[in-house]
Amino acid sequence: MKKKRGRRAWVLLGLLPFALLIIGFLLVPVLSMLTGSFMNDDGNAFSLEQYVTALTNAFYFKAIQNSVLISFFSSLAGIIIGALAAYSITRFSPAVRNRVLLMSNMTSNFAGIPLAFAYIILLGNNGIFTLLFHEWGWDIFAGFNLYSWSGLTLVYVYFQIPLAILLVYPSFYGIREQWREASYLLGASPAKFWITVGLPCIAPALLGTLGILFANAMGAYATAYALVGSNYNLLAVRISSLVTGDVVTRPQLGSALAVLLAVTSIAAVWINSMMTRKVAAFTAGPSESPQSKRKTRFLSTKRAPINKTSLSGRESA
Amino acid sequence: MTRKMGYHRILIGFLLVYLLLPLIATALYAFAGKWDHTILPETWTLDWFRQMSLDARFLESLWNSFYLCGISVLLSLVVMLPTVFIVTVYFPRWEFLFKSLVVLPYAIPGIVAAVGLIRAYSSGPIAISGTAYILIGAYFVAILPYMYQGLRNSMLTVDAPALLDAAEMLGVSKITAFRTVILPNILPGVTVSILLSFSVLFGEFVLTNMLVGGQIETVQIYLYKRLAESGHLASTIAILYFSFILLVSIGLTKIGNLMKGGLRL
Numbered sequence: 013m014k015k016k017r018g019r020r021a022w023v024l025l026g027l028l029p030f031a032l033l034i035i036g037f038l039l040v041p042v043l044s045m046l047t048g049s050f051m052n053d054d055g056n057a058f059s060l061e062q063y064v065t066a067l068t069n070a071f072y073f074k075a076i077q078n079s080v081l082i083s084f085f086s087s088l089a090g091i092i093i094g095a096l097a098a099y100s101i102t103r104f105s106p107a108v109r110n111r112v113l114l115m116s117n118m119t120s121n122f123a124g125i126p127l128a129f130a131y132i133i134l135l136g137n138n139g140i141f142t143l144l145f146h147e148w149g150w151d152i153f154a155g156f157n158l159y160s161w162s163g164l165t166l167v168y169v170y171f172q173i174p175l176a177i178l179l180v181y182p183s184f185y186g187i188r189e190q191w192r193e194a195s196y197l198l199g200a201s202p203a204k205f206w207i208t209v210g211l212p213c214i215a216p217a218l219l220g221t222l223g224i225l226f227a228n229a230m231g232a233y234a235t236a237y238a239l240v241g242s243n244y245n246l247l248a249v250r251i252s253s254l255v256t257g258d259v260v261t262r263p264q265l266g267s268a269l270a271v272l273l274a275v276t277s278i279a280a281v282w283i284n285s286m287m288t289r290k291v292a293a294f295t296a297g298p299s300e301s302p303q304s305k306r307k308t309r310f311l312s313t314k315r316a317p318i319n320k321t322s323l324s325g326r327e328s329a
Numbered sequence: 330m331t332r333k334m335g336y337h338r339i340l341i342g343f344l345l346v347y348l349l350l351p352l353i354a355t356a357l358y359a360f361a362g363k364w365d366h367t368i369l370p371e372t373w374t375l376d377w378f379r380q381m382s383l384d385a386r387f388l389e390s391l392w393n394s395f396y397l398c399g400i401s402v403l404l405s406l407v408v409m410l411p412t413v414f415i416v417t418v419y420f421p422r423w424e425f426l427f428k429s430l431v432v433l434p435y436a437i438p439g440i441v442a443a444v445g446l447i448r449a450y451s452s453g454p455i456a457i458s459g460t461a462y463i464l465i466g467a468y469f470v471a472i473l474p475y476m477y478q479g480l481r482n483s484m485l486t487v488d489a490p491a492l493l494d495a496a497e498m499l500g501v502s503k504i505t506a507f508r509t510v511i512l513p514n515i516l517p518g519v520t521v522s523i524l525l526s527f528s529v530l531f532g533e534f535v536l537t538n539m540l541v542g543g544q545i546e547t548v549q550i551y552l553y554k555r556l557a558e559s560g561h562l563a564s565t566i567a568i569l570y571f572s573f574i575l576l577v578s579i580g581l582t583k584i585g586n587l588m589k590g591g592l593r594l
Contacts, residue, residue, distance in 0.1 A: 023419055030412040035428065038464035041445030042437075046447050097344045100337035114339055114582070119348040121574045124534050125553050126567040130351030132556075133358050133564070140354060174348065231438025234534040237551060248440045255444050256539055263448055270444040274437050281436040 037066035041069035054266060062268035072250065072269065079247035079273075082161070086168035090225050091218060093169075094176025101177070102184045112179070120174035124234035131158060131167050131239070157238050166316060167235055172225050183217030183291055220287030227280035230273060247273055352571065358564040362539065387566065390551035397461060397557060398530040400440045401468035402523055405476050408469075410519075413480040418490050428477070435474040439535035442467065446540060459544045467536045472526035477491075479525065483518025487511065521584050528577045 052059040066072050101112050122130070135141050135158045157163055187210055195205045233248040242253050246271060254266030362372030381387055416427050434442065446467055451458040489511050496506030534549045542550055548570060555563045 023415055026411045026415050029408045033408060033466065037446065037470045038430075038434065041442065044449040045441070045445035093344075097340060100340045103334065103337045105342070112345070115345060116348060118578060119352065121528070121532065121578065122352060122571060125549055125556070126350060126355065126570060129552075129556055129560075129563055129567055130355045133560070134351060134447060137582040142486045147499055170348075170351070173344075195491060227436070227438070231440060233438075233440050234538075234549075237534075237538075238556060251440055251444060252539060255447055256542075263444075266444055267448060268461070270441040274441045277438050277441070278436045 029151065035265055045267045045270055048264050049271045051264050052261060053264055060183040061267050063272075065265055066268050066272060071245070072265075075245045075247045075250040075269075076272070078161075078245055079230055080167055082168060082246070083226050086165055086229050087222055089165075089169045090172025090176045091180070094173050095180050095214075095218060097173070098177045099184055101181060113177075115174075115281055116177050118173070120178065123171045125144075125238045127171060128167060128235050128238035131163070131170075135163065135166075136298075151230050156253050164236060164239060167239065168229050168232065171232075171235070172229065175228060176225060178216070179221040183214045186217075186320055187213050188290060206225035216287040216290040220284035220291070223280035223283040223287070227277040230280075269296045336363050355564045355567050355571075356543055358561060359568045360563065366515060377565045381562055381565045381569075382564070384400050386546070387548075390546040392397065393545055394527060394547040396411050397468065397545075398527050401530060402526050403527060404471050405472055406523065409427070409473075409476045409480055413477060413484060414489070414511070417481065417484050421490075422488060428492075431473050431477040435468050439471070440531070440539070442470065444538050445541035446536075446554060448519075459541055460542070461545060463539065464541050464545070467540060468533070468557065470550060471533065471536060472529055475526050476522050479522030480515070481514035483522075484511070486518070487514040489515075517584050517587060521581055524577050524584075526582050528574050532574065 032280070048055070049062055050058055050060065052061055066076070097116075101109055104112065124222060129140075133139055135156070137158075139158070158166075191209050191213075192205060193211055233252065236244060236246050236249055237252070242249050243255075251266050251269045251273065254262050254269065337458070341399065357370060359377055360373050361370030362374040362376070378411070416424055420427075446463060447458055450463050457463045492510050492514070493503055493506050496510055497503065501509075504506055532549065533547075534553070537545075537547050538553070546554070548566065552563055552566050555566065567573060
C-alpha cells in the first residue's frame with residue numbers, strides 16, 4: 013500500500029512541469045487579461061468602462077465592425093469557392109486528387125508576411141497585374157487598391173480557400189453514391205438532388221468550417237500588419253497598438269478588446285466542434301458499399317497530413 | 330459525363346493557377362534583375378541570393394529562428410511525452426478535461442495570447458517580457474494542440490495501456506516498458522509532431538513580434554523589416570522560407586505514408 017502511494021506521488025511529479033508551464037504561460041496570462049479588462053485606465057479599481065468604451069466609442073466600434081465584416085465576407089467567399097473546389101476534387105481519380113490536395117495544403121502554409129509580400133508583387137502599385145491591366149487599358153481595375161478594404165479582402169480570401177477545401181473535403185464522402193442513384197431513379201434532377209439531399213448532408217460541415225474560417229480571419233494579424241500597417245482600423249491591429257504602441261498604450265482597453273476577440277473565436281471553434289459531431293453522426297453509418305469503404309480508407313490513411321495543415325493553415329499562427 | 334468532367338477540370342485548373350500565382354511571382358522576383366515597367370523581368374540574376382547569404386543580419390535571424398523553435402519543440406517534447414503518457418495510462422477519465430485545456434490555445438488567436446503574456450510579465454516579480462524566456466513559454470503553449478494530438482494519437486494507436494499491462498505481466502517496470510516498448514513504437518508519430526510544431530513556429534509572427542519584436546529578430550521579423558527596404562531580398566527570404574516549409578511538408582507526407590500500414594486513425 014505504501015509503495016503504491018509512493019508511486020502515485022511519482023506519477024503526479026511527472027505532471028508537475030506541464031502544470032507549471034500551463035499555469036505560467038496559459039492560465040496566468042489569461043487571468044491577467046481578464047482582470048485587466050475589468051479595470052479602469054489606471055488599473056487600480058474595478059470598472060466596466062473598458063467594455064463600454066470598446067462598444068460605444070466610434071473608433072473602436074468601427075474596428076470591431078471592420079473585422080467582423082472582412083471576416084464574414086472573406087469566409088463566405090472562401091467557403092463557396094472551397095466547397096465547389098472540394099467537390100470537383102472528389103470527382104478526379106485518386107492520383108490526381110492526392111496531387112491537387114497536396115498543392116492546396118502546401119499553399120496553406122503561405123500566409124502572413126510572405127503572402128502579403130507576394131500580393132504586393134502581383135497587385136501592388138508596380139505589381140505585375142497592375143502593369144498588365146494598365147497596358148491593356150482595363151479601366152475597371154484602375155480603382156482597385158491593394159492597400160485598402162478590397163485588397164485586404166482579396167488577400168484574406170486567398171488564405172481562406174485552402175483551409176476551406178481541407179475542412180470541407182472529407183464531408184463530401186458522407187454523400188453516398190447510392191443516394192444519388194436512388195434520387196435519380198426517382199426522377200430528381202441533379203439540382204433537386206443537391207437541394208434536398210446533398211446540401212443538407214454537408215450543411216453542418218459547411219457551417220462548422222465557416223466558423224473556423226471566421227475565427228481565422230478575426231485573429232489574422234500578420235497579413236494586415238504587413239500590408240497596411242496600423243493605418244487600417246482592424247480589431248487585431250487595434251489591440252496590438254493599444255498594448256505595444258509607440259505613442260500611447262492603454263493595456264486595459266486592449267485587454268477588453270482582446271477578450272471580445274477571444275470570445276468570438278472560441279465560440280466559432282465551439283460551433284465547429286458541435287457541427288463535426290453532427291457530421292460524424294451522419295457519415296458513420298454501418299451500411300457501406302465496398303466503394304465508399306475504399307474511399308473512407310483512403311481518407312483515413314491520409315489523415316496525418318490533412319490534420320497537419322488543417323491546424324498549421326491558420327493565419328494567426 | 331465528359332462534359333461534366335470538363336467543368337471540374339477547368340475549375341481545378343483555375344484554382345491551382347490562383348493558388349500558385351503568388352508563389353510564382355515571389356520566385357520570379359527573387360531571380361529578377363531589372364524589373365520596373367515590364368510584365369516579365371528584363372534581366373535575371375542570382376545576386377539577391379548571394380547578397381542574402383552574405384547578410385550577417387539575416388544569418389543571425391536564421392540562427393535565432395532555429396534555436397528558439399528548436400528549444401521550444403524540445404521542451405514541449407520533454408514535458409509532453411511523460412504528461413500524455415501519464416494521462417493516457419493513469420488518468421484516462423480526466424482526459425476530456427485535459428484535452429479541453431490543451432486545445433484552448435488553438436481557439437485563442439495569437440494576438441490575444443500576446444496581450445495576456447505582456448500584461449502578466451511586463452512588470453512585477455517576473456519581468457521577462459522581451460526576453461527569449463517569455464517567447465519560449467509562449468511557443469510551448471502555441472504548439473500544445475499539435476503536440477498533444479500527435480502524441481496521444483500515436484499512444485492510442487499502439488494501444489499503450491495494453492502494451493504496458495503485457496510488459497508488467499512479464500515483470501518489467503512501467504518506466505522500462507515505456508522506454509523499450511512504447512517509445513520505439515510511437516517514434517514515427519513523435520517525429521510528425523516535432524516537424525509539424527517546428528514548421529508552425531518557424532512561420533510564427535504575431536507572438537514573436539509583440540513579445541520580443543524589438544529585441545530578437547527571427548526570420549519572420551527580419552522579413553517584415555526588410556519588406557520596405559529591399560523587395561528583392563525579401564522575396565529571396567520568402568522563397569527560402571517556403572522551400573524549407575515545403576521540405577518539412579514532404580517529410581511529413583513521407584512519414585505519413587510510411588505509417589500507413591500500422592497507423593489507423
